[in-house]
Amino acid sequence: MTTLDDLPIRDDLRGRSPYGAPQKAVPVALNVNENTHPIPEAVAHDIVARVAAAILQLNRYPDREFSELRAAFAGYLGHDLRAAQIWAANGSNEVLQHVLQAFGGPGRTALGFGPTYSMYGLLSSGTGTAWVEAPRDAEFELGPETAVAAIREHDPDLVLLCSPNNPTGTPLSHETIAAVVDAARGIVVVDEAYHEFADPGTPSALELLEGRPRLIVSRTMSKAFAFAGARVGYLAADPAVVDALRLVRLPYHLSALTQAAALAALDHSAEMLAMVDDIRGQRERISDELSRLGFHPYRSGANFVLFGGVDEPHRVFEALLARGILIRDIGLPGCLRVTAGTEAETTAFLEAIAEFAPRGDDASKIASGAASVPDATDRPANRMDA
Structure with missing residues (x-):
């Protein structure tokens, strides 16, 4: 065999x-x-109706720019974001893959702080990007001094920060994120897959986007939205970053059914996040x-x-x-x-x-x-x- x-x-x-x-x-x-x-029943019925309507047009390609969905994500995130600053894909893993395809590759290095999400290393490997894992502080915390020291030592092309960190759950301070963005010469990704579960009042790295064109904040609908099976992830960044991601995405990568389901869920965000x-x-x-x-x-x-x-x-x-x-x-x-x-x-x-x-x-x-x-x-x- x-x-x-x-x-x-x-x-x-x-x-x-x-x-x-x-x-x-x-x-x-x-x-x-x-x-x-489970997804609330009334919301589920609306999602099914939206998907059913999309099925009637499956003979046509979906909106390649998923414009309506990007506008909806911008509205959900707030912070005066515009659709031009939003990107989405089939789960946040594909979003991160696009980032590594655009900004990583042979001869380039991505840095994370272990233990952290194991897909970072796998996605780096899959794109020919060298993966370096630096240590954290005690209790799996990550302070600005430790993070900046690792950046100065390894001089990475990308830094991947998981906030809160998976698999430890450790929150990441604004101070650390800002210090990393200031110290890194390349792209900094703050993966906020679990942000909605943070304690009320916890600031998002979205607050740091203005004036920082190398900062990317990624999110997912898999966790708080109970949408893991739908596979929808997204990010917010400078419009130039979104232009770079267009260069590596597959044509029509978000199906019409995915777009319809995500739009319906976002229209019911209050119920979904209840x-x-x-x-x-x-x-x-x-x-x-x-x-x-x-x-x-x-x-x-x-x-x-x-x-x-x-x-x-x-x-x-x-x-x-x-x-x-x-x-x-x-x-x-x-x-x-x-x-x-x-x-x-x-x-x-x-x-x-x-x-x-x-x-x-x-x-x-x-x-x-x-x-x-x-x-x-x-x-x-x-x-x-x-």
Whole structure:
């Protein structure tokens, strides 16, 4: 039987594994940071009606510039953005791929701060861009001094900042973002896939766009909008950046059905985002209860919690899976990650994880910071994150 080794694939792809996370039919799936709340029924009916109308014109190519959708995204984001500053694609991964195709490539370098979203390295590799992962500060934080020092050391063509960071949930300060933009000579991408879950009043990097033509802020509808299956991501940037992305996109890359579904969802943004407060509450509930049990939850501004103090993480992962609860073993020593789901899903997880809580001296060591909780210099194994 033919294998990859028998084919003339690129040398830099040999030995690599495709992106992926476990997809299992379980009662409680809390492993890939999906919004587990269903789309409101009335909104779903409107989306279906818009898509049905688009089907009647599928004999024609879609609007190549997706002008109406770009205007709708600009309206949703605010900050006096114009449609000319918006780009969209099939999920934020494709948006980031376009950025790397336009501004990366052979002889160029992209810099991130690990552990971070594993697709950054994969997208860099796929576009022939060298990927460099610099360390974070303690507790997976990233201060301006650490970030700027890495930029000065590596002099990257692109910097990828995940805010809040995936897989750790760590928020990123405006001070750090501004320092990075000022220090970097190339493109700076702030990936705000989870921004809607941040604490109320948390500023967006969108506030820094004015006068910074090398800054890009990317978003997604997959998370807060509960639209993961629709595959819609977008970014805001200087119009010249959008012109550059046109050079690398495939023709008609956003289907008429995708555009129709996204427009309908944006027209109902208030209803679509109504569950965000509840998710944020479940995130805090998870953190509080894990801390009470003796685990070490890390600071999170996303819809998930990374927690340390886990003895044999993969064994715990398998034990929970056997009970129909799927969370994430991302390969960080002593850590697991769980998505904040519905109240019932959170309850099921907390009741199950309590059995594996640190006991006695272990719990005391974790509470005091003396236990084996990984610092930001630890690197995860080759397990993908979403």
